[in-house]
Amino acid sequence: MADIVVEEVRKTYVVRSGFRRTTYVEALKEVSLRVAKGSIHALLGPNGAGKTTLVKIISTLVKPDSGRVLVGGFDAVEEADKVRALIGLVLDVSKGMYGSLTGFQNLVFYGLLKGYSYSDARRRAREVLELVGLDEESAYKKPYYSYSLGMRARVGLAKALFTDPDVLLLDEPTLGLDVSSSMVIRGMLVDFARRGRTILVTGHNMREIEEISSEVTIINRGLVIAQGGIYELKRKLGLANVLSIKLEGAGSREFISRLKEGLLQIIKVEANENSVASSYRVYARNSREEIVDAVTKLIKRTSARVVDFSIAEPSLEDAYLAVVGDTLRR
Amino acid sequence: MKALLYREFVWFKRYFPDYLGMWAIQLGFSIGVVFMPAYISGSQAYVLSRLKTLYGVEFTAGGLIAFTLTLSSLIGVVALIVGDVFSTLYYEFRIAETNLTVMEASTLADFLFYNALGRSSLLCFFATLYLLALLPLIKGLEGLFLYLAVLALLLPASIVLGLLSSILALATITLTPVRRPWAIANLIPPILLASVGLYIPVELVPFLLRLVAYITPLPFVVEALQALLLFVGQPIILGYLTTLLVVYTLYLTVPIVLLRRAERWVRS
Numbered sequence: 001m002a003d004i005v006v007e008e009v010r011k012t013y014v015v016r017s018g019f020r021r022t023t024y025v026e027a028l029k030e031v032s033l034r035v036a037k038g039s040i041h042a043l044l045g046p047n048g049a050g051k052t053t054l055v056k057i058i059s060t061l062v063k064p065d066s067g068r069v070l071v072g073g074f075d076a077v078e079e080a081d082k083v084r085a086l087i088g089l090v091l092d093v094s095k096g097m098y099g100s101l102t103g104f105q106n107l108v109f110y111g112l113l114k115g116y117s118y119s120d121a122r123r124r125a126r127e128v129l130e131l132v133g134l135d136e137e138s139a140y141k142k143p144y145y146s147y148s149l150g151m152r153a154r155v156g157l158a159k160a161l162f163t164d165p166d167v168l169l170l171d172e173p174t175l176g177l178d179v180s181s182s183m184v185i186r187g188m189l190v191d192f193a194r195r196g197r198t199i200l201v202t203g204h205n206m207r208e209i210e211e212i213s214s215e216v217t218i219i220n221r222g223l224v225i226a227q228g229g230i231y232e233l234k235r236k237l238g239l240a241n242v243l244s245i246k247l248e249g250a251g252s253r254e255f256i257s258r259l260k261e262g263l264l265q266i267i268k269v270e271a272n273e274n275s276v277a278s279s280y281r282v283y284a285r286n287s288r289e290e291i292v293d294a295v296t297k298l299i300k301r302t303s304a305r306v307v308d309f310s311i312a313e314p315s316l317e318d319a320y321l322a323v324v325g326d327t328l329r330r
Numbered sequence: 331m332k333a334l335l336y337r338e339f340v341w342f343k344r345y346f347p348d349y350l351g352m353w354a355i356q357l358g359f360s361i362g363v364v365f366m367p368a369y370i371s372g373s374q375a376y377v378l379s380r381l382k383t384l385y386g387v388e389f390t391a392g393g394l395i396a397f398t399l400t401l402s403s404l405i406g407v408v409a410l411i412v413g414d415v416f417s418t419l420y421y422e423f424r425i426a427e428t429n430l431t432v433m434e435a436s437t438l439a440d441f442l443f444y445n446a447l448g449r450s451s452l453l454c455f456f457a458t459l460y461l462l463a464l465l466p467l468i469k470g471l472e473g474l475f476l477y478l479a480v481l482a483l484l485l486p487a488s489i490v491l492g493l494l495s496s497i498l499a500l501a502t503i504t505l506t507p508v509r510r511p512w513a514i515a516n517l518i519p520p521i522l523l524a525s526v527g528l529y530i531p532v533e534l535v536p537f538l539l540r541l542v543a544y545i546t547p548l549p550f551v552v553e554a555l556q557a558l559l560l561f562v563g564q565p566i567i568l569g570y571l572t573t574l575l576v577v578y579t580l581y582l583t584v585p586i587v588l589l590r591r592a593e594r595w596v597r598s
Contacts, residue, residue: 060597084435097428098337098426100344101337101340113441114436118332
């Protein structure tokens with residue numbers, strides 16, 4: 001069952017660049033996606049693709065011009081209050097908080113806005129701050145404007161988790177964070193998904209996204225250009241696995257030419273040959289198992305000695321570039 | 331409302347020295363700008379006789395001080411509320427973007443309404459606090475009642491002013507490319523104060539400026555304040571109170587309806 005359903009959503013913004021000049025920007029042309037309950041779904045795309053607009057529409061902050069958005073079965077336009085009760089949102093980790101209030105005070109303010117009693121808001125603020133691991137001195141004594149980006153991201157996540165929501169909408173939650181902070185936040189997200197929360201996350205760091213997400217939607221210029229499971233997406237795009245192999249002996253060239261002659265579907269070969277040992281990078285459209293099988297067969301049949309070999313699978317970044325890079329060039 | 335009260339309390343604790351400065355400036359302004367020139371222009375007897383000609387009422391020296399101090403509190407209230415609403419909303423919408431947090435958790439119309447209600451009331455209270463100390467000092471127990479009556483007059487006017495300023499600020503921030511809204515905020519109080527009958531009778535104000543003044547309930551408030559200070563204890567006050575009740579109902583209803591529409595602008 002899908003927890004978030006987006007059907008043919010369109011949105012055009014009116015941008016005023018002067019008192020009388022207005023321009024229209026089509027942020028979303030026709031976007032549809034489904035996010036399964038308990039999964040982490042990544043929304044990818046270049047800057048200005050429409051990711052943040054879509055997150056704002058799902059979170060009821062902005063109304064779509066047409067189309068339908070359901071969150072937990074509730075319509076984001078008609079039943080906005082019910083949707084708001086279900087979601088936790090991080091939009092921009094450095095925005096949305098009062099600079100002169102501490103992290104704790106900002107969270108209490110948010111809790112009171114959400115209808116918590118004063119004592120419940122304070123108790124819950126303490127709980128979520130502990131959950132995201134913000135140190136006590138910063139959380140309770142220092143004003144928010146003095147926080148580092150990592151600390152702000154933690155407060156943002158604490159705010160998103162304040163109501164213990166079923167659905168988390170996170171727009172670039174690790175943007176600008178150091179390695180350890182973003183690792184901690186990634187770990188938290190995986191943990192939340194394991195506990196049955198549905199997470200829609202946007203970002204530009206493909207390694208991070210690949211590590212935590214099971215499904216992706218890639219949008220560009222307001223249109224969905226690819227969608228599905230990460231593995232299926234790579235397969236569908238026919239991206240090559242890369243065999244890196246180091247050979248010794250006279251049969252090195254023969255080894256590679258026999259690989260080319262029907263054993264593997266090779267796209268290209270990069271060679272670095274010398275008299276002692278030769279290194280090759282072979283780009284093949286075969287599965288990992290087929291490549292291992294072909295190399296094992298040739299070891300027995302040729303005089304070349306395999307010194308080292310490894311197989312690198314295509315990354316989400318390769319898939320993303322294959323899809324978006326193509327549209328960017330158009 | 332709870333959230334806003336909490337925010338105000340935290341801000342008050344953090345910015346207490348700023349508030350002290352605000353009170354000190356307000357007091358200095360009241361005495362220096364409004365009261366002193368009258369005394370500088372001639373002897374006390376001369377000033378009192380001229381004011382009798384102007385208002386048709388016999389003033390005592392204490393009564394004159396109370397009169398000038400109280401009227402000047404309106405200047406402080408208008409300047410503070412318009413300036414504060416503009417700068418706070420600009421900060422919330424364009425710098426901290428806390429409006430998104432509010433819109434995510436609640437409705438913007440409710441937030442702006444309670445913001446105008448709570449913050450404007452607090453600012454009105456702070457801006458007139460010096461009267462609480464000075465009026466009883468000048469007029470004894472009568473001064474205390476006078477202070478309470480002035481506060482009762484100014485509080486609803488402050489809320490209306492807060493609501494109208496919120497709508498104007500919101501329109502300026504979301505519908506125009508203005509990057510320095512405080513420049514507009516700084517212009518509004520002098521225009522309003524020049525046209526509401528505080529310095530010259532409202533009938534003598536040019537027609538267009540008078541129209542601007544009647545967007546707010548301030549002309550009625552100035553009239554009621556003068557009546558309160560000049561005709562204390564007389565039945566004429568009841569007439570002003572009835573008018574004000576009708577005026578405040580009307581002036582509160584229109585901005586609330588407009589704020590509901592503002593929610594739609596911002597979310598679209």
